[in-house]
Amino acid sequence: MKRYGHSGLPRRAVIQGMAASFTLSLMPRASAGLEAALQARFGDRRPDTGGVELEVSSLVENGNSVAVTVRADPSQPSPSALHLFMPRNPEPWGTSFHIQPPALAEFSTRIRLSGSQDLMALAEWSDGRLGATAVSVMVTLGACADDLYGEF
Amino acid sequence: MSLSARVRIPTEARAGEVIEIRTLVSHPMETGFRVDSFGRRVPRKILTRFSCHYDGREIVSMDLRPGIAANPYVAFRFVADVSGAIELRWEGDEGEVLIERSHLEVIRA
Amino acid sequence: MKCWLLLLLLATCCAGADQPDRRSGYSLLGPDLRALQDDDFANPGMLWVDRGERLWNAASGPNQQSCRDCHGDPVNLRDLANRLPRFDATTNRLDNLDMLIRQCRTQRQQAEALTHESEDLLALTTLVAHQSRGLPLEVVVDGPASTAFEQGRASFERRRGQLDLSCADCHEKLRGARLRGETISAGMVNGFPLYRLTWEGLGSRQRMIRWCNEAVRAKPMDPESQRALALELYLAWRSRGLALEAPAVRR
Numbered sequence: 001m002k003r004y005g006h007s008g009l010p011r012r013a014v015i016q017g018m019a020a021s022f023t024l025s026l027m028p029r030a031s032a033g034l035e036a037a038l039q040a041r042f043g044d045r046r047p048d049t050g051g052v053e054l055e056v057s058s059l060v061e062n063g064n065s066v067a068v069t070v071r072a073d074p075s076q077p078s079p080s081a082l083h084l085f086m087p088r089n090p091e092p093w094g095t096s097f098h099i100q101p102p103a104l105a106e107f108s109t110r111i112r113l114s115g116s117q118d119l120m121a122l123a124e125w126s127d128g129r130l131g132a133t134a135v136s137v138m139v140t141l142g143a144c145a146d147d148l149y150g151e152f
Numbered sequence: 153m154s155l156s157a158r159v160r161i162p163t164e165a166r167a168g169e170v171i172e173i174r175t176l177v178s179h180p181m182e183t184g185f186r187v188d189s190f191g192r193r194v195p196r197k198i199l200t201r202f203s204c205h206y207d208g209r210e211i212v213s214m215d216l217r218p219g220i221a222a223n224p225y226v227a228f229r230f231v232a233d234v235s236g237a238i239e240l241r242w243e244g245d246e247g248e249v250l251i252e253r254s255h256l257e258v259i260r261a
Numbered sequence: 262m263k264c265w266l267l268l269l270l271l272a273t274c275c276a277g278a279d280q281p282d283r284r285s286g287y288s289l290l291g292p293d294l295r296a297l298q299d300d301d302f303a304n305p306g307m308l309w310v311d312r313g314e315r316l317w318n319a320a321s322g323p324n325q326q327s328c329r330d331c332h333g334d335p336v337n338l339r340d341l342a343n344r345l346p347r348f349d350a351t352t353n354r355l356d357n358l359d360m361l362i363r364q365c366r367t368q369r370q371q372a373e374a375l376t377h378e379s380e381d382l383l384a385l386t387t388l389v390a391h392q393s394r395g396l397p398l399e400v401v402v403d404g405p406a407s408t409a410f411e412q413g414r415a416s417f418e419r420r421r422g423q424l425d426l427s428c429a430d431c432h433e434k435l436r437g438a439r440l441r442g443e444t445i446s447a448g449m450v451n452g453f454p455l456y457r458l459t460w461e462g463l464g465s466r467q468r469m470i471r472w473c474n475e476a477v478r479a480k481p482m483d484p485e486s487q488r489a490l491a492l493e494l495y496l497a498w499r500s501r502g503l504a505l506e507a508p509a510v511r512r
Binding site: 154156158160174176178180181221222223225 | 307311312461462
């Protein structure tokens with residue numbers, strides 16, 4: 001089951017609305033870690049809603065390796081960078097992906113999630129504008145003592 | 153495990169064709185946040201940067217942080233416009249560098 | 262009529278006892294992890310297969326011999342990993358894939374020994390097991406192997422550790438039940454060596470046995486002991502008929 005953030009579907013308005021409510025209502029109570037990470041990378045600039053899609057499973061079996069795809073909205077001019085934040089990780093900044101033509105504004109990778117959280121993808125345009133989307137991901141707990149660490 | 157890469161890079165494309173590069177590298181991406189069974193912090197050891205040069209141009213570069221899963225997987229796409237060398241490069245925080253080279257031949261229709 | 266029903270019931274019970282729910286752990290994976298295992302490029306276990314191929318061709322020891330010099334292409338060992346562990350009547354002991362490769366390394370190549378669960382050994386075992394992908398697990402448990410097999414079965418059923426649990430308690434009697442966010446597996450071993458996300462790396466059957474022992478707070482077994490190999494033989498027999506998946510991906 002894949003969940004999409006902002007998309008170009010007819011439901012776009014609804015989804016944008018949902019994303020907007022995230023931006024407005026959830027951002028302020030997002031972790032201090034995320035706020036600091038955004039501040040460090042973007043200064044006082046804050047993202048508008050949309051312009052980027054985040055594809056990730058909504059239910060994750062193990063937080064050690066989670067497939068994600070981030071892509072810019074193809075109907076807009078290509079951004080110069082895509083960013084991914086995992087607000088509840090010890091380090092919220094996940095990755096930044098810098099793009100020059102003829103590369104497409106899209107990448108896939110696998111990330112770590114230290115628990116259920118709202119992932120945030122951002123697109124950054126060369127004029128300084130930012131666009132964001134967020135997707136809620138639930139990470140389930142494994143059986144037994146999966147925090148065992150060492151030689152076993 | 154020692155640093156090594158699996159890469160999938162097409163060697164031929166039509167002009168204007170969108171092609172995909174897939175990469176997988178053996179690396180623990182030790183976060184620096186974990187402690188061992190004696191309570192000692194395991195020092196951070198991660199790859200910090202991945203980049204792709206195509207015909208001399210850096211078309212993609214990526215900052216890798218501890219939130220990237222062990223044995224990092226990265227895939228991206230670009231438009232094949234000219235024949236040229238492709239160089240993929242990974243850099244680690246201990247100064248290690250891994251480079252994979254390939255050539256893309258672009259066929260004009 | 263009653264007689265028939267009784268017979269039918271009896272047959273069902275017997276079949277149930279003798280035929281555990283032999284479903285690969287693959288069936289318990291979600292779509293993302295299934296896709297990861299099925300993707301021969303992105304499956305992280307393939308990094309070890311690659312490394313194994315390099316080691317396979319690398320000359321070592323005083324005679325500068327490689328695996329290839331004797332065995333040719335790795336595919337020549339296709340019908341091996343699915344039949345291990347096996348009892349060697351001449352040495353009167355069980356061997357698993359790790360031990361066969363280690364013996365080959367020290368006795369034939371006369372090269373430096375590969376340590377248990379080292380990345381080099383895992384690379385070679387994964388390369389060889391990968392050749393058997395798709396073949397059914399099929400171990401010999403009768404004849405001279407029968408004593409070890411019965412030891413393995415007893416070990417599987419013996420309670421151990423501070424949690425006082427046997428392998429059978431979870432993987433036989435409670436298989437399919439939920440434990441936190443997971444479904445308890447049937448303890449099938451057809452995926453090994455496999456890439457486990459919990460480990461962020463590859464591990465052998467013996468590493469999994471050690472991990473399980475640790476999880477029930479039991480003293481781990483020496484992975485090269487005949488006791489540990491007898492348990493591995495029993496586990497392989499329980500998994501009989503399942504297609505080998507190495508390198509599988511598991512949580």
